[in-house]
Amino acid sequence: MWYTKPMYVGIDIGGTKTLAATLTNEGVIKESVKFPTPADYDDFIKELAHTVANFATKEFKAGSVAAPGTLDRHRGVVKSFGNLDWKNVPLLRDVEKITGCPMVMENDAKLAALSEAMLLKHKYSKVLYITISTGIGYGLVVDGTIDSNVGDSGGKGILVEWHGKLTPWESFASGSALVRRFGKRASDLNDPKAWGIFAKDLSLGFLELIAILQPEIIVVGGGAGHYLEKFYDELLINLKKYETPMLPIPKIIKAQRPDEAVVYGCYDLAKLYYKEKHA
Structure with missing residues (x-):
């Protein structure tokens, strides 16, 4: 039932801070929250869940999560992070549980x-x-x-x-x-x-x-x-x-949007993914 949900969600995980944002179908950021990236992965998931739960938007079409590291895209696992001591974490599964929508995972620089x-x-x-x-x-x-x-x-x-x-x-x-x-x-x-x-x-x-x-x-x-x-x-x-x-x-x-390039890339990839699924 994705077609009833008007917004996209983007999550940019950095070594020191994480940015989570909601974006309209046209790619306009409506809400954004930054929080310090916890050193522990389980603590990060809890903080992300808290952040998303406090968004005014509760339902999303699709979304994307940016990870600064080496990815196993087929399994939805980040094998290693560039500046975090997280290894082989099931990031895609965990963020889909939090957002309640289909997500795509990609390297942050590529987004x-x-x-x-x-x-x-x-x-x-x-x-x-x-x-x-x-x-x-x-x-x-x-x-x-x-x-x-x-x-x-x-x-x-x-x-x-x-x-x-x-x-x-x-x-x-x-x-x-x-x-x-x-x-x-x-x-x-x-x-x-x-x-x-x-x-x-x-x-x-x-x-x-x-x-x-x-x-x-x-x-x-x-x-x-x-x-x-x-x-x-x-x-x-x-x-x-x-x-x-x-x-x-x-x-x-x-770069034209240096501070938010990654989260806009999350939107671009999520929208492409959504279109492919509904072609």
Whole structure:
């Protein structure tokens, strides 16, 4: 009886905070609640249940939950989380019990990628989204569809040569690495030399992804990505050094909805899922 239920629900699980929101059929957020993500999974489920129970909306068409980790989509299980000590948790089953509606589970960076790609769908068919936050995540969207084979492991799974040895990209080019190396968050860092170093290190992973995925455009999001203008010029200089006719460097832009890209992606995926079930 989904057709009688007018709203969608999106849940964005982060390492430090979780955002739950209800959205209209047109994708307008009507209610949203943030709460600190508990360290214990069972405590998280209780807190999420409490949050959803207090929404004015009690019935949903469908929804989506975003998990920052490696997923077993067939079983609805998150095998591991990037910044939480949860392993092999039955997330999809648990959130369906809480929301009372069919849910879809997806990697958080891929949902942000879908959200931003939908805003660009009339100009670009192959969109790469890279989030530079506590860690590094990425997702590829082709013709409005998430490529589920790309990006679950994020920047941890990309090895590049750094200081003479193969090193996970995320370990030295993420937002947390920026703070560790330069002593300031992206919002407070205004040293051009530091940003030049960071941009060069970022370019290593960008080049890997560009060469393999060949996107038409790259959208940059996340906490550090929100300050793209601070390192854009240096990033582009480092990328252009390696440009060839066989390796064109695509346009790079900042995310249009950086703070809520994931929850809008939850809406986009839930709506697509609902349509497929009722085609």
